[in-house]
Amino acid sequence: MLAAAPATKVDINEAPLTPVTDFSFIPVADPVLGSDEKEALCEVIDSGWITMGERVQRFEEDLAKIHAVDETIAVNSCTAGLHLILHALGIGPGDEVLVPSLTFVATINCVLYVGAKPVLVDIESLDNPLMSLEEAESKCTERTRAIILVHYAGYLADLPAWKEFADRRGLLLIEDAAHATGLKEVGTYSVAAALSFYGNKNMTTAEGGAIIASDPDLRDRMRKMRGHGLTSGTFQRHNGSGPGYDMIMLGFNFRMDELRAAIGIVQLKNLEAWNLKRRQLTNLYRALLEEYVPEVVVPFDENTTSSYHIMPVILPGDVDRSRVIKSLRDAGIQTTIHYPPAHLFSYYRERLPSVKLPKTEEYSERELTLPLFPRLNDAHVERVTQALAKSVHCE
Incomplete structure (x- = not known):
């Protein structure tokens, strides 16, 4: 894989990163507009x-x-x-x-x-x-x-x-x-x-x-x-x-x-700083997930070049994902799935029958996308990670 880009000197404080003020709900994504x-x-x-x-x-x-x-x-x-x-x-x-x-x-x-x-x-x-x-x-x-x-x-x-x-x-x-x-x-x-x-x-x-x-x-x-x-x-x-x-x-x-x-x-004007913030948040997620819930896997080598667009994780195979999604939702945390396997959608099944992609299917059954956007802070990431750990361990 391509090596990660060297650390940038961009100051993320130069970009308008007003913290999330509604701590009752953390969305999975949130545009920065002002x-x-x-x-x-x-x-x-x-x-x-x-x-x-x-x-x-x-x-x-x-x-x-x-x-x-x-x-x-x-x-x-x-x-x-x-x-x-x-x-x-x-x-x-x-x-x-x-x-x-x-x-x-x-x-x-x-x-x-x-x-x-x-x-x-x-x-x-x-x-x-x-x-x-x-x-x-x-x-x-x-x-x-x-x-x-x-x-x-x-x-x-x-x-x-x-x-x-x-x-x-x-x-x-x-x-x-x-x-x-x-x-x-x-x-x-x-x-x-x-x-x-x-x-x-x-x-x-x-x-x-x-x-x-x-x-x-x-x-x-x-x-x-x-x-x-x-x-x-x-x-x-x-x-x-x-x-x-x-x-x-x-x-x-x-x-x-x-x-x-x-x-x-x-x-x-803010893209480079925002991508850097996404990288920092992703690294924090990796560290906290390893600490609180190591059975949840973060895909990709951490040195792979990335813009850190989303934060996908892979749940253990014996965990009910729908229950985890509901548990996190009840805790004020939105999650989503990237993506349902396209070949299993009705439209494609009719036109491209008999397609079997076992690795894609397993990944899509176990993947969960956690919140990731520049206005998150370390406390938000810790809150998400702890809620995920609580949900997985209560299975």
Whole structure:
């Protein structure tokens, strides 16, 4: 696995981290939004220009600097980003795309949107719940065109190994980096990567996403495709390029608006500090879980590069997870599950019958996601851990 990034010198106290004041309930995720975001939204409204314009361009530039790339392409969701990548690469009917079942359904749906067939792949292990390279190799056929890696929970897959596999097989490597915003490794080995800024992500624009791609020709196609395949946008025409335009390819309405971009510009200023706080909280969880309830396992090697998007743990096999969830809820602590196995959903079972992924199924039966967000403090983490230990030991 890729080594963890060296400790940053960012001062987390510089970011607006107002502590949670409602100690009666700890949510599993909580966006950091405040007066700066409100002011940014008011400036957009006062400007009279609310669709894709100068702020979207500024947001793309600021995001590119954080990821150390030439350009990024803002879109209205990570789902749109993945769809756009697949479409722009020409993946379609007759093609197969390797994708994990341990993911949000959008990853798989995007393959179906372009008419291709998703081939669902098991995870490597309970300790490393990322798509198995060995099983991916066994599921390749002459129709396999691409791989969509998912950096589950913010933990990077072994990108050099997947790149070698993709090159050897002549496949296109794509990253679903919805959980990994802020990690500079994203997009460095793949043909393209999609990011998410949904409300529960490490930074948010409410809805929104972005694409990283190294090929300028591919970026140009996707920029046109996100706006109906037109040669110019409304803002460019408004600024004097003339009222005329042409449609040169089939496109979509995947644009980001100025309001979301304005929030994103503010959020990006704090992303590095927030990710550092997530790392510190995760390390504290690891230490306290080992102390209070060592039978609960935290997946991933602690040195794996991560944005620390969520805090998944694996309950002992003989523990009733539904009872633990209720017990924690009664204690004022929200939890959730990341994710139910996609291949067991009714829609996919009808279209992809007989898929059996035993490691994914066991992981999904035992996984529980604990609260993790920048406004948590050490006392909150200790409260969650002690409540979890009490619930597990009362089984």
